[in-house]
Amino acid sequence: MHGYDLIVIGGGPAGLAAALAARAGGLREILIVERDIELGGILNQCIHAGFGLEYFKEELTGPEYAGRFIRLLRETDIEVALDSMVVEITPELLVRVIGRDGERTLAAKSIILATGCRERARGPLGIAGTRPAGVITAGTAQRYVNIEGYMPGKCVVILGSGDVGLIMARRLTLEGAKVLACVEIMPKAGGLPRNIVQCLYDYKIPLYLSHCITEICGEKRVEQVRVARVDENRKPIAGSEFAIACDTVLLSVGLIPENELAQAAGIGIDGENIETATPGVFVCGNALHVHDIVDKVTAEAQRAGAAAAAYVKNGGAS
Amino acid sequence: MFDVCIIGCGIVGAAVAYELSRYDLSVAVIEKENDVATGSTKANSAIIHAGYDPEPGSLMARLNVEGNRLAASFCDSLDVPHMHCGALVLAFSEREAATLAQLLQRGRENGVPDLRILPRDEVLEIEPALSGEVVAALYAPTAMIVDPWQYTLALAETAVRNGCSLHLETAVTGIEPSPLGYLLQTSQGFIETRTLINAAGLYADDIHNMVAPPAFHVQPARGEYWLLDKSEGQRVSRVIFQCPSDAGKGVLVAPTVHGNLIVGPNSAPSEGRNDVSTTAQGLHFVRETARKSVPGLDFSANIRNFSGNRAATEHSDFIITEPRPGFIDLAGIKSPGLSAAPAIAKLAVSMLEKGGLALHEKQNFIDMRKKAPPSGRVVCRCETVTEGELRAALHAPIPPRSVDSVKRRCGAGMGRCQGGFCAPRVVDLLAEHYNCKPTDVLQDGRGSHILVSETKRGLCTDTI
């Protein structure tokens, strides 16, 4: 069985920076496994500017930020397996990968989990009502709009004020949709203030703080949502309800580290440290905890890459 | 001209089609939706009941116990996800313990095998997550869990593979007697048939009334559910019921064949037969009632709420009658309808035979089905579903026409992220397969478009 010095799982900002740092730290045989058909991860769909102010001291778009690392990677002989999904890792540092050509199991001296995060869907919110088409997470909508070139709706209500939701409020407006409201259950917006200003205020999109969606209505496609003010316990206040007619509900209600691979292998992640409970397995980026800006992901991933390099060069004792 | 037309392709219609496809007959199934099992069959507790609950002597009692036995064999031969997990009915008081004794007695009369009452300690030993308040439980080892949707698809697919024709998106709008049987007026034209099976579920009274004087009225009762993530899937290993009351079998907690945990249902009158909404009160009731059985349930691990309508009527038993020669009602098939379906089908076929339908067994009846193995890249990361499985489904006897149809067949989009990652890829595959635009791809039924237009002035040029 072929053995890599390092297998990096995920080719987004965390995986790219980690692999480059591990190479700088002296590791030779490095493989990045990426499930999409290209490197860059979620940055590819984050076409807005606002990335890189800390790391590059200039304002870049997501694709530009990713592009800088992808070009650096090209100058190395770091291997990349695209369109390939890691379906299992083991505490013995075996990595089972399914790609277009089938399944293979690879051995590694170290592993970096850079699998990013996923969006919280409708389920955990327990919103009552029907289950029509037109309820979609902000990130999925972002992919449809920015990568595939399709609009998920014409009249949109955004639930939650996370950054992706705010960014999509502006993006959908620019592409001709009407964004009717952004509904946030907390008394304070979740996203960065710059996004509140540039994505909501610039386009006169009302932000309803301390409000929630109590019901989603519509048989085939969303027809309306019912919105209510909430009390200090985040419970809807009786009599405060009103309806907004819309065809789409965009969910921007939180991101969850995607660390099921480690979980399934019984590899503990504490949400803070790049070292996992299993020697030789490291984790960084949004798979460790959700970061508000990508520059911090890069810095953390570089530490993870360096740590993996040190671990392997010390013959497995970090 | 068909020998038999079946109206409705839920579990009952599919089971009848499967049973009839054993014989040299021309059989058609007429379904108004764009997929099988879109009504009551899609949204229920997914339990094959043991059969201790129905009144002895009723159709429900007899067909449930027989159906349970048949289900076990069909699930094996037709590759339907299922698990022989057994069920516990919990008693929390001496009065409820007395009810258990009645259920045990009733079950034995109904012919349910291996029923017994377990004392408190034994119950808590095999199900440690249960409330310590439990005093005893009835144990029914023959209860099963199943994927009701796959079960229906497996029966319908096998029927189609054996020559039965399935007409999706075909609504029956009128029925006239004809010289040889019945003439069906549908949204897709006329269909003539010698005999007719009414398996229209929530709409069975409408269909009945097209043929015979009114005899029953469907009174849908809605049940709401929580479906929890796999992180909660191991919480219990058996179907956990509370003692039944007049309101029904009550709120259950059960593992699902996909490794999730299902919690529900309540029972509330429905505002309409299409009304499968959930309510804050209903979900709250289910959650709090379930905690009585399993106090540690973590509802923040919820991945989906849903509700379904029971096709109940004013009659307490199933309605299996022949109000006009060659027209058979299979109506009021509420719980334990999923369990009883294969036995209902056998009964219906024997009624047709008595009415003069000649049954000659096919020489080459295919009674085997195997789902496609994983191959190619992974499309759904949460459930590890591959492109090969999706493409195989698209070339199966009843191919999916929507994203949710793909989900029900292959599991893509069923997991934690609920399709956030794979839906765009599934949309692409469907658009490619049907040679249509992504904007034509449906989430589920007619009119449930996912995408409304292209970007770049798409909204302006689109027909608004």
Added chain:
Amino acid sequence: METICTVCPKSCNLSVDDRGAVTGNLCPRGETYGRNERLHPVRVLSSTVRVSGAIHHRCPVKTNFPIPKNEIFDAMRLLDDIELIAPVLEGAEVVGPWVTTREMAGA
């Protein structure tokens, strides 16, 4: 007027008077931002444009410089009928103020 500085994630709360004098900023960039916001607000805009022959049907673009806020929708209209042909380089001029923000190889 009161506004929030959007130059960096520190998000200073700025007060700007009618003559463009700024208070509340932690750095000089905030002063420029605040004055501009009051006197002639500008935005860097990003969007996409059609592309053929690449792995996706859209290529991301941005305005190469901040454009006046009241010209945002006019700038968007410029992109409606453009179609790039892969390969596309990063930073390539598209139309008006728009440049591409990623390279896209030809298929």
